[in-house]
Amino acid sequence: MSKNTFTKGVKRQKLWDLPDNEVTPETVFKERRSIVKALGLGALGASIPGYVQAGLFDLFGEETPKNVFQSSELAFQRNSNFQLSQALTPEDKVTRHNNFYEFGTSKQDPFENAQSFQTEPWSLTIEGLVDKPIKLDYDALYKRFALEERTYRLRCVEAWSMVIPWVGFSLASLLKEAGVKSSATHVAFETLFDPDQMPGQKSRLMGGGIHYPYVEGLTIAEAMNPLSFMAVGLYGKTLPPQNGAPIRLVVPWKYGFKSIKSIVKIRVMDKQPPTSWNQLAPHEYGFYANVNPQVDHPRWSQASERSIGEGGLFSAKRIPTEMFNGYGDYVADLYKNLDLRKFY
Amino acid sequence: MRLTPRGVWWFKVLMHLMFLTPIAFLAAKVLTDNAGGDPVQYIIHYTGMGALNALVVTLVISPLAKRLKLGFLMQTRRMIGLYVFVYASLHIFAFVSLDLLFAWGFLLEEVVKRPYILVGALTYIILLLLAVTSFNRLKKKMGRSWQKLHNWVYLAALLAPIHFYWSVKSEIIEPSIYILICCGLLYLRKAKFLKQH
Ligand code: HEM
Numbered sequence: 001m002s003k004n005t006f007t008k009g010v011k012r013q014k015l016w017d018l019p020d021n022e023v024t025p026e027t028v029f030k031e032r033r034s035i036v037k038a039l040g041l042g043a044l045g046a047s048i049p050g051y052v053q054a055g056l057f058d059l060f061g062e063e064t065p066k067n068v069f070q071s072s073e074l075a076f077q078r079n080s081n082f083q084l085s086q087a088l089t090p091e092d093k094v095t096r097h098n099n100f101y102e103f104g105t106s107k108q109d110p111f112e113n114a115q116s117f118q119t120e121p122w123s124l125t126i127e128g129l130v131d132k133p134i135k136l137d138y139d140a141l142y143k144r145f146a147l148e149e150r151t152y153r154l155r156c157v158e159a160w161s162m163v164i165p166w167v168g169f170s171l172a173s174l175l176k177e178a179g180v181k182s183s184a185t186h187v188a189f190e191t192l193f194d195p196d197q198m199p200g201q202k203s204r205l206m207g208g209g210i211h212y213p214y215v216e217g218l219t220i221a222e223a224m225n226p227l228s229f230m231a232v233g234l235y236g237k238t239l240p241p242q243n244g245a246p247i248r249l250v251v252p253w254k255y256g257f258k259s260i261k262s263i264v265k266i267r268v269m270d271k272q273p274p275t276s277w278n279q280l281a282p283h284e285y286g287f288y289a290n291v292n293p294q295v296d297h298p299r300w301s302q303a304s305e306r307s308i309g310e311g312g313l314f315s316a317k318r319i320p321t322e323m324f325n326g327y328g329d330y331v332a333d334l335y336k337n338l339d340l341r342k343f344y
Numbered sequence: 345m346r347l348t349p350r351g352v353w354w355f356k357v358l359m360h361l362m363f364l365t366p367i368a369f370l371a372a373k374v375l376t377d378n379a380g381g382d383p384v385q386y387i388i389h390y391t392g393m394g395a396l397n398a399l400v401v402t403l404v405i406s407p408l409a410k411r412l413k414l415g416f417l418m419q420t421r422r423m424i425g426l427y428v429f430v431y432a433s434l435h436i437f438a439f440v441s442l443d444l445l446f447a448w449g450f451l452l453e454e455v456v457k458r459p460y461i462l463v464g465a466l467t468y469i470i471l472l473l474l475a476v477t478s479f480n481r482l483k484k485k486m487g488r489s490w491q492k493l494h495n496w497v498y499l500a501a502l503l504a505p506i507h508f509y510w511s512v513k514s515e516i517i518e519p520s521i522y523i524l525i526c527c528g529l530l531y532l533r534k535a536k537f538l539k540q541h
Contacts, residue, residue, distance in 0.1 A: 096381030105515065106389070108380030158513070160382065208514040280514055299458055299510070304450070306443060308382050313374065316384070318445045 069115045069245070071237035074147055076167045082150035082227075089162035089308050091235045097308065098242045099156065100261055102191065102198035105208040110242035117197055117241035119262075124247060128188075128268035131179030141232050141247050144177075145169035149236070150229060155291045155325045157255035160306045166250055167233030172224045180220065180268055187223040188273035189216045189249060190265040210276055216260035217273035217287065218251065219334075227252060227330050253327040255289045286344040290335065291325035295344050347416040359420050363427040366394055367434070384442040391438055392511075395431035396504050396522060398424060403501055403529040422478055425497075429475040432468055460510035467503040470496045498533070501526045 100110040103117075124141065126134040136144060147167050155161045175187070193201060193213035200207030222228060229250040232239060239245040244261025251258050257277050267273070277285035284298055293303045307317045324331050335343075347355060370390050373379040379386045402424045409417040444450050454461045474494055477483070483490050505526050509519035530537075 093381035098381075101514075106380070107382065107385055111380070158385075205515065205517055209516070210514060296457075299460055301450070301454065301457065304447075306384070306445070313383065313442060316382075316442070316445065318447060318450075 067115055069117070069240050071233075071240055073237055074142065074167050074233045076147035076149050076233070076236070079148040079150050082152065084151045084153065084163060086153070086163045087309055088151065088165060090310055093308055094162060094164055094234060095240050095242060097162075099158075099256065100242055100244070101208040101210055102200040102212070102214065102262075103242065104200055104206050109206075113199060114241035117245065119238075119241065119246040122246050122264075124264055124266070126174060126178045126266045126268070129181040129184040129270060130175075130268050131181065132177075134174075134178050138246060142238075145173055145230075147232065152227075152229070152250060152252035153325050154250075154252060154256055154259070155305060155321065157257055157285070157289070157297065157302075159300060159302060159304070159321075160308055161319075161321075161325075162308050164234055165236070166229060166231040167236060168229050168231035168247075168250070170226060171228040171230050171249065172226065174230060174266075175223060175268070178268070180224075183270050184220055184268045186220060186269045186272050187218050188265075188267040188269055189218075189260045189263050190214070190267070191260055192262045192264045210280060214260060214276045215274055216249065216258055217275050218258075219272075220268075221334050222251070222331075225331060225334065227327060253291060253324040253331045255285075255291060257285070258289050288335075288338075288340070288343050290331075290340065290344075291321060292323060292340055292344065293321040294323075295341055352416045352419055355416060356420055356423065359423060363394075363398065363424070363430075366390075384438070387438045387442065388435060391431050391435035392508070395428055395435055396508060398428040398431055399501060399504055400522075400525060400529070402428060402497070403526070407529070407532045426475060426478060429471045432471050436464075436468060460507055463503050463510065464507040467500050467507060470500040470503075474500075498530055501530060 096111045097107045098110040099107065100114070103110040103113040120138045122138040122141065124136040126136075147169060149165055149167050151163060151165045153161060153163055171187075191212075191214040192198070195201040195212075198212075200210075201212040218228065229252075230247055231244070231250045232247050234240075234243060239248065241262075244259075244263075247263055248261040249259050249263065258275075272287060275285075275287055277289075278287055291302075296302050302321055304318050305321045307319045309315065309317065322328075370379075370387065374383050374387065402421055405417050405421045405424065409415060440446060440448075440451055444454075455465050456462070474497060477486065477490065477493060486493070505519060505522035508522055509516060512519055
């Protein structure tokens with residue numbers, strides 16, 4: 001576990017550190033190979049599954065998307081309270097091994113299918129039980145709050161993990177600016193719904209049967225916890241689409257699916273909101289979804305994880321999974337009256 | 345339709361190519377770093393699907409040979425059956441080596457605790473028994489019990505798609521289709537099952 005001690009009140013970076021012109025990425029919007037084309041191979045044999053078809057298709061020379069999304073450099077301050085001694089997962093693994101079913105269910109699909117995703121213009125609204133609803137446009141995502149870099153462990157519910165340097169701001173600072181009303185108990189999040197850009201939202205087979213738009217939620221106490229982070233970048237640059245561009249949540253003590261991507265709406269509520277994986281399979285994915293090595297997924301063990309680091313195929317390590325993914329110092333208190341076997 | 349021995353030989357070569365190329369493709373993709381940022385799950389899925397598809401092909405052969413009077417197809421059945429075993433072995437090897445990183449104790453625990461892994465393991469045991477008894481010499485020695493043993497392939501054909509169905513995190517359309525296909529292939533053999541009673 002990290003030895004970092006948290007000091008209350010994350011230091012704000014001075015606004016003058018932020019150059020205006022560095023925040024607009026030179027995105028290239030061009031026609032790319034369409035999924036339909038890839039799936040068109042299906043006519044050759046209904047028994048060949050989509051990703052194998054896509055795989056075969058790729059072998060005919062189109063594996064790397066032609067126009068890789070252009071990320072731009074961000075200005076930020078490193079937050080020394082949230083750093084890790086563990087080695088980082090290399091950037092090309094962070095950006096090429098993703099669960100983002102809006103772009104397909106296999107791990108390489110989001111990288112292959114999301115490169116022409118349009119992040120600009122964007123609109124993120126904070127509404128519901130707040131004093132002052134907020135609307136952030138694309139530029140505001142990078143300018144309204146001072147950006148800081150934090151390195152977090154990310155533990156997927158599928159028992160693999162990464163170590164990622166995120167750039168963003170704390171969720172609490174956003175919620176404080178909106179002014180959460182005292183009657184509020186929960187915060188709900190919603191991903192963009194745009195089937196034209198997100199093929200998984202168009203086709204059930206590609207989208208894994210999730211009911212879109214993807215929704216997630218936290219309790220107010222969780223949302224206000226200093227760990228809860230709104231990321232707009234990784235590895236010092238704006239987020240690539242497959243990692244949840246332009247803005248996503250990162251809650252590192254919970255399984256990855258809680259860290260919802262490409263958010264368009266945050267709603268403060270007085271009841272627990274529905275959450276996508278919980279709706280799909282309530283006995284497998286709870287609302288809380290805290291990383292917990294003692295509570296197994298009904299179909300696999302959560303006691304250890306394959307840590308994805310540097311190097312080739314055989315370089316991975318299997319490491320024991322830590323309670324709350326090692327962030328117990330920050331969050332264990334939130335759950336002291338909760339039976340985590342029941343509220344998994 | 346009948347084929348000359350030479351024709352059968354060529355057909356077999358074609359079949360070998362059909363089952364070897366996907367393995368070569370996979371190797372090429374992994375070696376050229378084109379199987380995603382972390383290819384482990386990709387490899388497990390690819391080989392699992394390969395095993396299942398090959399299993400479906402072996403079960404299609406005899407109905408096809410009978411109906412279309414393509415006797416020579418029967419001569420490729422053992423070979424394709426062995427490819428089922430090859431793909432399944434790669435699948436399990438990938439799981440044990442790349443995912444579990446040879447934590448054998450963990451594998452045993454998983455087999456006992458996870459129904460979908462248990463079902464996969466049962467399927468693999470059947471495939472293993474069929475593969476090691478597939479040689480002509482043994483077949484002769486075993487006599488009638490050979491056929492009895494090899495009828496277990498029908499159980500494997502039920503268990504493999506169930507293992508698939510159980511392993512997926514969400515979307516069940518594709519595994520359901522496989523279950524239906526396999527049930528259909530068993531249904532074609534209903535006369536055989538009824539006769540045995
Ligand atoms: C001891 C034996 C086996 C073990 C431990 C095993 C393990 C696994 C694992 C870990 C997965 C992937 C789950 C995931 O990450 O989503 C999987 C999926 C699968 N397995 Fe197996 N398996 C075994 C035997 C078999 C056999 C004998 C077959 C076929 C004849 C087979 C066919 C499949 C298929 C088709 C999938 C689904 C692939 C996908 O979801 O893309 N498995 N198996």
